[in-house]
Amino acid sequence: MIAVARIREEVGGYPRFVKFLMVLIGVGVICALARFVFGLGALTNLNDTYPWGLWVAFDVVTSVPLAAGAFIVGAIVHCFNIKKLEPLVRPTIVTGFLGYSLVCVGLLLDLGQPQRAWHVFIYPNLRSPMLEVSMCIMSYTAVVFLEFLSPVCEKFGYRVPLRLLRHMQLPLVVLAAAIATLHQSSIGTFFLIAVDKLHNLWYTPVLPLLFWISAVFTGLSIVIVEAIMVHRHLGQPDETGLLATLARIIPWLLAIYLVLKVYSLIFLSQRPLFDRPVLTVLFLVEIGIGVIAPLIMFLQRRIRTDGRLQLRAAGLIVFGLALNRFNVSIFGMVQRNQHVYYPTVPESLVTIGIISADVFFFFLIARYFPIFEHHPEAADYRIPDRFRRITEYPVPEKTGRRV
Amino acid sequence: MRERKAFSLDRTFLIDLTRCTGCRGCQVACKEWNQMEAEKTAFFEGEGYQNPLAMSEHTLTRIKFRDYQKDGRNEFAFYKEMCMHCNQPACASVCPVGAFRKTPEGPVIYDAKRCIGCRFCMVACPFGVPKYQWSKTLPLVVKCTGCYSRVKAGLVPACAKACPSAIVYGNRRDMVDEAQRRLAAWPAKYINRIYGLGEAGGTSVLYLSELPFDELGFKNVTSRPLPSYTWAALRLVPGIFMGVGASLTFISWLTQRKDRLRNEEETRKAAPARPEEK
Numbered sequence: 137m138i139a140v141a142r143i144r145e146e147v148g149g150y151p152r153f154v155k156f157l158m159v160l161i162g163v164g165v166i167c168a169l170a171r172f173v174f175g176l177g178a179l180t181n182l183n184d185t186y187p188w189g190l191w192v193a194f195d196v197v198t199s200v201p202l203a204a205g206a207f208i209v210g211a212i213v214h215c216f217n218i219k220k221l222e223p224l225v226r227p228t229i230v231t232g233f234l235g236y237s238l239v240c241v242g243l244l245l246d247l248g249q250p251q252r253a254w255h256v257f258i259y260p261n262l263r264s265p266m267l268e269v270s271m272c273i274m275s276y277t278a279v280v281f282l283e284f285l286s287p288v289c290e291k292f293g294y295r296v297p298l299r300l301l302r303h304m305q306l307p308l309v310v311l312a313a314a315i316a317t318l319h320q321s322s323i324g325t326f327f328l329i330a331v332d333k334l335h336n337l338w339y340t341p342v343l344p345l346l347f348w349i350s351a352v353f354t355g356l357s358i359v360i361v362e363a364i365m366v367h368r369h370l371g372q373p374d375e376t377g378l379l380a381t382l383a384r385i386i387p388w389l390l391a392i393y394l395v396l397k398v399y400s401l402i403f404l405s406q407r408p409l410f411d412r413p414v415l416t417v418l419f420l421v422e423i424g425i426g427v428i429a430p431l432i433m434f435l436q437r438r439i440r441t442d443g444r445l446q447l448r449a450a451g452l453i454v455f456g457l458a459l460n461r462f463n464v465s466i467f468g469m470v471q472r473n474q475h476v477y478y479p480t481v482p483e484s485l486v487t488i489g490i491i492s493a494d495v496f497f498f499f500l501i502a503r504y505f506p507i508f509e510h511h512p513e514a515a516d517y518r519i520p521d522r523f524r525r526i527t528e529y530p531v532p533e534k535t536g537r538r539v
Numbered sequence: 540m541r542e543r544k545a546f547s548l549d550r551t552f553l554i555d556l557t558r559c560t561g562c563r564g565c566q567v568a569c570k571e572w573n574q575m576e577a578e579k580t581a582f583f584e585g586e587g588y589q590n591p592l593a594m595s596e597h598t599l600t601r602i603k604f605r606d607y608q609k610d611g612r613n614e615f616a617f618y619k620e621m622c623m624h625c626n627q628p629a630c631a632s633v634c635p636v637g638a639f640r641k642t643p644e645g646p647v648i649y650d651a652k653r654c655i656g657c658r659f660c661m662v663a664c665p666f667g668v669p670k671y672q673w674s675k676t677l678p679l680v681v682k683c684t685g686c687y688s689r690v691k692a693g694l695v696p697a698c699a700k701a702c703p704s705a706i707v708y709g710n711r712r713d714m715v716d717e718a719q720r721r722l723a724a725w726p727a728k729y730i731n732r733i734y735g736l737g738e739a740g741g742t743s744v745l746y747l748s749e750l751p752f753d754e755l756g757f758k759n760v761t762s763r764p765l766p767s768y769t770w771a772a773l774r775l776v777p778g779i780f781m782g783v784g785a786s787l788t789f790i791s792w793l794t795q796r797k798d799r800l801r802n803e804e805e806t807r808k809a810a811p812a813r814p815e816e817k
Binding site: 172173174175176177178182183184185187188211213215216217246247248249250251252253254256259260261263264265266267268272306309310311313314315317318321322324325326328330331332333341343344428 | 541593594629631633634635636637638647653654655656657658659661662663665667670671672674675676677678679680738758759760761765766767768769770771772773776779780782784787788791794795797798
């Protein structure tokens with residue numbers, strides 16, 4: 137009873153916004169349970185014309201690139217050895233881990249037979265992009281989980297696993313980047329089979345490459361958005377200077393993306409391109425607001441180094457990516473004279489619940505685990521070159537103090 | 540998926556829509572043989588006489604009606620919708636658990652025991668054939684099996700058996716020959732095209748028609764086998780995995796080495812005046 141009282145007291149101390157998130161999660165869970173009572177057809181607006189709806193378009197196709205920050209920042213910091221960005225790594229890994237865990241939840245809800253999800257292991261069809269993506273998402277979640285274990289071990293002062301994790305760190309970062317590259321692009325491969333369904337504005341043989349590049353710059357933008365939010369609402373230090381470094385990488389990627397997109401439209405796509413006014417508008421908004429505008433913004437030093445403007449430009453990128461993924465997975469698939477799919481209320485509530493859960497669990501982890509205090513300017517992240525000395529390797533100072 | 544050089548011996552439907560009378564015996568036979576539930580329908584719910592509105596989890600084949608005018612007289616044209624049993628089926632290539640299989644006899648069949656219900660087959664199928672049990676809590680996909688059990692027993696599929704006039708069933712080679720013979724014998728009667736000959740890389744259902752196919756509701760489908768579109772990207776997967784892994788490992792090694800050399804340099808400077816270094 138004491139434990140219950142303490143939990144109640146603790147939860148009572150959360151900000152009101154977080155309590156609101158808990159309500160949204162509760163509603164989402166109820167709707168998700170209703171899916172297993174009444175069935176997919178009753179709860180959603182999915183039908184034989186639109187077998188994939190909001191749950192695939194947002195919970196999988198959009199969430200995966202939104203959670204991409206972990207592998208990119210990990211690779212930048214540990215492989216390219218830009219150590220000053222280190223303080224951004226842990227929050228990103230937490231976001232990645234949460235994002236992917238919830239992608240798995242969304243995927244299981246959307247499956248008709250979630251209890252058979254393990255069939256992908258015993259009946260694998262190597263020609264299926266879906267197999268590849270599901271394998272990658274599972275292994276990636278596992279890898280990010282291992283990376284996430286570091287702050288957990290620090291919190292509880294488990295020194296041996298911590299040391300082990302430290303030696304695994306670089307291999308894990310490389311593995312995460314390789315797996316993420318595969319599935320970020322393979323989500324684009326999904327839509328290559330819809331050759332006569334997806335509109336020419338989006339159907340292109342280089343769709344997987346476009347998906348990968350956009351995942352990279354969106355992952356970086358999410359890191360910016362997240363760091364600024366955390367600064368504003370969780371009282372963490374202002375990282376604008378570090379974010380400006382990330383912001384210098386983004387315009388290059390946006391430019392490459394734009395060039396590739398235009399090239400594919402001119403040389404690789406089928407005609408006609410601009411025969412459907414609504415789709416044309418969606419396309420122009422996606423490219424104009426989601427790619428060109430942030431490209432111009434991030435090219436200016438003034439915007440790159442200003443926290444508020446950084447947030448705006450990064451926000452535009454995130455918006456553009458979400459619109460792009462919806463265009464590819466839903467809007468671009470609508471044929472002429474076909475009814476238009478829109479999600480039902482419970483269907484949307486599940487997705488809102490999943491987004492809320494993302495923010496809520498981030499809040500919890502940020503509150504109880506050392507994911508921000510980790511500013512190891514002095515920390516030594518070299519690969520230990522003499523494994524015989526593994527026991528002599530110093531435990532990070534931080535942990536020493538915590539224990 | 541197994542690549543087969545020729546599909547000429549696959550069992551194939553030749554459906555001559557000019558000979559179809561719209562009796563819907565095939566619809567009834569299909570329901571009976573497959574023990575499919577009846578659907579509650581109303582006349583003129585949809586665009587024409589056809590009933591039910593569309594193929595669904597309960598209806599694997601359906602006759603679509605189209606009325607048009609010819610020489611001032613009202614005429615009917617029909618389209619028997621069903622699974623096309625592609626030579627290289629998109630559904631089989633995208634299914635993560637390999638629930639779909641192109642049988643050596645011709646029909647594309649579905650193994651409900653494997654299905655995890657991801658509905659990728661429905662997105663992939665260019666003809667919109669696989670349907671889903673939306674009414675169920677744990678739904679599966681439903682689709683025409685080409686009456687595989689009957690075919691294996693040496694019978695013809697239920698719809699082909701029931702059809703009094705329009706369907707011929709036999710080897711793909713013979714069916715193509717027969718279709719070409721008819722096109723040559725009555726060039727005025729037919730649109731000069733065999734739908735299914737090249738669609739999606741060739742199918743085990745071939746159609747002849749007197750009206751342009753798109754007017755009847757046939758979809759315009761690429762003639763390249765659909766699995767090849769995804770395979771073009773998917774075959775690069777092992778290379779990309781190794782490539783990204785190897786290059787990142789190499790870059791890390793380089794940057795760590797630079798760090799280590801710099802550290803060693805600094806330690807050397809920090810400890811000056813060692814006699815042998817003078």
